[in-house]
Amino acid sequence: xxxxxxxxxxxxxxxxxxxxxxxxxxxxxxxxxxxxxxxxxxxxxxxxxxxxxxxxxxxxxxxxxxxxxxxxxxxxxxxxxxxxxxxxxxxxxxxxxxxxxxxxxxxxxxxxxxxxxxxxxxxxxxxxxxxxxxxxxxxxxxxxxxxxxxxxxxxxxxxxxxxxxxxxxxxxxxxxxxxxxxxxxxxxxxxx
Amino acid sequence: xxxxxxxxxxxxxxxxxxxxxxxxxxxxxxxxxxxxxxxxxxxxxxxxxxxxxxxxxxxxxxxxxxxxxxxxxxxxxxxxxxxxxxxxxxxxxxxxxxxxxxxxxxxxxxxxxxxxxxxxxxxxxxxxxxxxxxxxxxxxxxxxxxxxxxxxxxxxxxxxxxxxxxxxxxxxxxxxxxxxxxxxxxxxxxxxxxxxxxxxxxxxxxxxxxxxxxxxxxxxxxxxxxxxxxxxxxxxxxxxxxxxxxxxxxxxxxxxxxxxxxxxxxxxxxxxxxxxxxxxxxxxxxxxxxxxxxxxxxxxxxxxxxxxxxxxxxxxxxxxxxxxxxxxxxxxxxxxxxxxxxxxxxxxxxxxxxxxxxxxxxxxxxxxxxxxxxxxxxxxxxxxxxxxxxxxxx
Numbered sequence: 362x363x364x365x366x367x368x369x370x371x372x373x374x375x376x377x378x379x380x381x382x383x384x385x386x387x388x389x390x391x392x393x394x395x396x397x398x399x400x401x402x403x404x405x406x407x408x409x410x411x412x413x414x415x416x417x418x419x420x421x422x423x424x425x426x427x428x429x430x431x432x433x434x435x436x437x438x439x440x441x442x443x444x445x446x447x448x449x450x451x452x453x454x455x456x457x458x459x460x461x462x463x464x465x466x467x468x469x470x471x472x473x474x475x476x477x478x479x480x481x482x483x484x485x486x487x488x489x490x491x492x493x494x495x496x497x498x499x500x501x502x503x504x505x506x507x508x509x510x511x512x513x514x515x516x517x518x519x520x521x522x523x524x525x526x527x528x529x530x531x532x533x534x535x536x537x538x539x540x541x542x543x544x545x546x547x548x549x550x551x552x553x
Numbered sequence: 554x555x556x557x558x559x560x561x562x563x564x565x566x567x568x569x570x571x572x573x574x575x576x577x578x579x580x581x582x583x584x585x586x587x588x589x590x591x592x593x594x595x596x597x598x599x600x601x602x603x604x605x606x607x608x609x610x611x612x613x614x615x616x617x618x619x620x621x622x623x624x625x626x627x628x629x630x631x632x633x634x635x636x637x638x639x640x641x642x643x644x645x646x647x648x649x650x651x652x653x654x655x656x657x658x659x660x661x662x663x664x665x666x667x668x669x670x671x672x673x674x675x676x677x678x679x680x681x682x683x684x685x686x687x688x689x690x691x692x693x694x695x696x697x698x699x700x701x702x703x704x705x706x707x708x709x710x711x712x713x714x715x716x717x718x719x720x721x722x723x724x725x726x727x728x729x730x731x732x733x734x735x736x737x738x739x740x741x742x743x744x745x746x747x748x749x750x751x752x753x754x755x756x757x758x759x760x761x762x763x764x765x766x767x768x769x770x771x772x773x774x775x776x777x778x779x780x781x782x783x784x785x786x787x788x789x790x791x792x793x794x795x796x797x798x799x800x801x802x803x804x805x806x807x808x809x810x811x812x813x814x815x816x817x818x819x820x821x822x823x824x825x826x827x828x829x830x831x832x833x834x835x836x837x838x839x840x841x842x843x844x845x846x847x848x849x850x851x852x853x854x855x856x857x858x859x860x861x862x863x864x865x866x867x868x869x870x871x872x873x874x875x876x877x878x879x880x881x882x883x884x885x886x887x888x889x890x891x892x893x894x895x896x897x898x899x900x901x902x903x904x905x906x907x908x909x910x911x912x913x914x915x916x917x918x919x920x921x922x923x924x925x926x927x928x929x930x931x932x933x934x935x936x937x938x939x940x941x942x943x944x945x946x947x
Contacts, residue, residue, distance in 0.1 A: 406647055492647055523667065530663040530676075538643045539625060540577040542662045542679065542688070542701065548574040549699060550691040553558040553566075553608040 375400025375499055375522075384501060396478075398501045399522045403529045406493035407536045409485045413464045415536065416483060425531035425541065428524065452477060478503040498529060556610045556695030557922040557941075562600035563930075565923050570610065573691060573699035578625025581703035583637060587716040588615035588693050590925050590939045591639075591724060592750045593817075593864050597684065598926050601819060602866055604668060604685040612694030613639035613681040614723040616716060617943075619707075620697070628704040635707035637700055638891035639724045641679035641690060644705035654678075655888035660701065661688045672867075678888070694922055696943050708895040711903075717940065718902055721751070721909045727894040729755025729815075732862035733763050735885035736811035743767045745800055745809035745852065746786070747845045749777035751912055751938055752862050753815035757786045758907060760813075769803060771796055773821065774934040780911065797852045808854030816845040817863025826871060843869040850876050861886035912938045919943050 367383065370376075377383040380398035385391055405412060415421050419440050423429045430443040430451060438458040446452050454475035460468035460482070468482035479502035486495045534541050544550040556570045573582060591614050596602050616636040619629050629635070642654035649657050657678040661669070665688050666676030672686070679701070682692015691698060700707060710719050729752050736744055744760040746753050749772035760768045761784070770781035771789045778788040789799050800809055818841040830842040846861065850873050853859055859882050877884070901907040914937045917925050925939040 404647060406645060406650065526670075527663040527667070530659075530666060533646075534643075534659045534663070537645045538579070538659050538702065540579060542643075542660055543576060544662050544665065544679070544689040544691070545576075546691075547571040549576045550610075550689060551554070551556065551571045551573050551695075552606075552610060552691065553556070553560075553568045553570050 373400055373402070373497060373499065374398055381501070393501065396501050396503055398499065399525050400497065400499040401522065401526045401529050402495055402497040403533050404488045404492055404495050405533045405536050409464045409487060409494045412494050412496060412536060413467075413485050417461075417467060425535050426528045427531070454479075496529070496532070498525060500525060554696040555919060556691075557612060557919070558607075559597060559605055559609045559611050560607050563598060565598065565611065565926050567920055567922050570695075573697055575621055575623045575699070577701060578623045579702050579704050580623040581619055581626055581629050581700045581707070582621040583615075583617040583635060583693075583698050583700055583707070584620045585615050585617035585693055585696060585698060585943050586634075587617070587720050588612050588695075588919070588941050588943070589720060589723075589725075590614075590694070590922070590929050590941070592752065593683070594926070595930055596817070596819060596864060596866075598930060599819065602684050602686070606685060606689075609682070609684070609689070610691040610695055611682040612692035612698075613683055614720065614725065615681075615693030615698065616710070616720050616723065617698075619703075622703070626704040629707065629709075634710040634712065636710060636719055636722045636895070637681070637693065637698070638706045638708075638722075638727075638895065639680055639683075640706075640888060640891050641681065641688065641701055642705060642892055643702050644892075649705075652890055652893045654890040654892040665689055680888075694919065694941060696919070706892055708899060710899070714903065715910075717910045717913055719899065719909075720940065721755070721912070722891075722895050722898055722902075724889065724891065725751045726755050726898055726907070726909055727891045728752050728862050728889040729757075730759040730894055730898060731887075731889050732756040732813050732815060732860045733759035733765075735860035735862075736760060736763075736765075736813065736858050737883070737885075738763045738765050738811065740764060741766050742810040743769065743804050744811045744813065745769045745771065745849075746781075746813045746815055747771045747849060748815035748817075748863065749774065749781045750815065750933075753813070754780055754784060754912060754937075755909075756813050756815055756862065757781050757784045760811075761785050762901075762906065765811075769800065769809065776934045777937065780937065783911070796848060800852050804854070808857065809852060810854055811858040811860060812849040812853045813860045814846050814849045814863045818842060818865045818867075830870065841865045841867050841869045843872065847871065847873055850882065853880065853882055855880045857882055859884045862889070913940050915939045917941055 381396045385393040419432045428445045433441040444452045455472040456469045458469050466484050470480040481500040484497045488495045531541050546552045554572050558568050619633045640655045641660040642657035643659040646658040660679030669677035679688035681690050733756050742765050744765045746756050757768050768786040770786040773792045782788050919941045928936045929939050
């Protein structure tokens with residue numbers, strides 16, 4: 362899965378005005394054009410190794426990704442994802458890690474049978490000036506029409522980026538402060 | 554517990570609500586003894602700040618005793634007296650490490666942070682009792698409050714020092730101090746301060762402590778001007794004099810070296826621009842009324858510094874960008890990095906170099922909080938600061 366956009370832009374693909382089209386062009390895979398591509402970078406004031414280790418232990422992702430019900434590790438590269446959908450339903454698929462560079466990169470693709478085809482990668486780079494690590498998550502997913510499309514739209518909220526940026530904020534909170542900020546009533550924030 | 558809740562514009566009520574609980578490891582629960590109404594609470598009272606919900610508990614200036622500590626807090630102990638900064642800051646992100654606590658990247662819950670990211674380009678930090686833009690945290694005009702990251706924020710107060718001497722470490726004293734610090738004061742400087750509310754008065758005190766030759770305070774309430782005078786400022790009543798002309802004359806034609814806007818988005822006055830601002834705000838063409846900020850920028854000397862502790866929230870119309878650029882002004886602003894200043898200011902209080910109690914005009918029981926809001930709003934000359942006590946005052 363490509364991430365850089367074009368010879369005239371050093372920005373990540375997710376900053377492209379038409380990200381999926383750019384992904385199709387860069388990779389030469391025309392079929393990607395109908396996909397949605399979202400991405401987000403956060404700086405986390407922790408070492409790369411620590412963040413990579415936490416992320417690579419895939420069931421950990423459920424601790425900060427709001428929509429994930431569970432992630433079950435099947436073998437060293439295969440995992441089974443159960444994701445919450447509206448009205449108490451769930452969507453499930455298997456994913457395969459197709460590229461892994463320790464402390465740098467994890468890339469995955471859903472298997473051919475997945476009802477929502479998706480691929481993604483998370484990259485870890487040293488931030489300048491000792492600021493910790495820049496974590497970039499890029500997710501490409503098939504956005505079919507019809508009922509399933511609507512369900513997916515709900516899954517990813519108003520705009521697809523919303524869920525990704527909230528999840529990455531929670532990842533940052535958890536790694537930097539050891540907890541996830543909340544003002545959820547009534548216990549965390551009473552109200553009348 | 555009992556708590557002051559916001560119900561709508563000019564409608565606040567003390568109601569019975571659930572007690573807060575420890576939900577995260579670094580939380581603490583504080584039993585509140587004293588809690589103040591802030592000038593910026595009046596922006597909520599007037600419904601000038603968006604994203605309020607009926608039932609929200611207000612209050613961001615408070616202190617009390619630690620009654621419960623989460624397992625992740627290795628610093629605070631049950632029974633200690635603490636003052637709590639209004640800014641909620643984690644202490645570990647890039648911004649907190651730079652002591653820019655009011656820019657903390659972690660304290661605004663992930664779902665609430667979207668709003669300010671859309672409004673301001675980046676998500677803002679969390680704060681107590683100040684709308685859902687800053688996290689929707691319950692405030693401290695209540696009997697109890699949950700304090701997140703309580704191993705970082707609260708400052709422990711030695712026994713034997715009255716609440717009233719240290720309560721304002723929570724917001725307005727550091728805010729006045731940072732406003733003066735942002736003036737980058739040099740020997741011989743004249744600092745002009747617009748607004749003699751609590752922050753303005755503390756800015757007067759702070760500017761003099763930080764070495765200003767002269768401070769000129771501007772307001773229209775005679776009693777507030779008297780207080781500024783008693784702190785060592787020269788005073789100007791804008792209802793009687795042309796402020797810019799007075800400042801030019803009083804500084805030998807040079808102008809004030811630094812100017813502080815301690816008024817913010819709800820300026821008073823009947824000047825033409827302010828009347829137009831009222832009209833625009835009423836029909837939604839602008840959100841903030843920046844009459845004072847315009848005057849500050851016009852009055853500041855060439856190459857001078859403008860410090861803005863006054864709260865603004867949205868868009869301002871007719872901003873004098875030409876005067877700002879052509880005169881080469883430096884602007885420093887922002888919510889206060891409270892945690893950066895609390896220890897230093899506590900030391901100045903215990904050394905009797907700063908007095909804060911002169912400000913308090915009214916002490917009321919928490920149950921009468923709604924009256925406190927009403928008089929603070931309507932009788933600004935006499936009501937300089939309202940402190941609410943959770944126990945009966947003797």
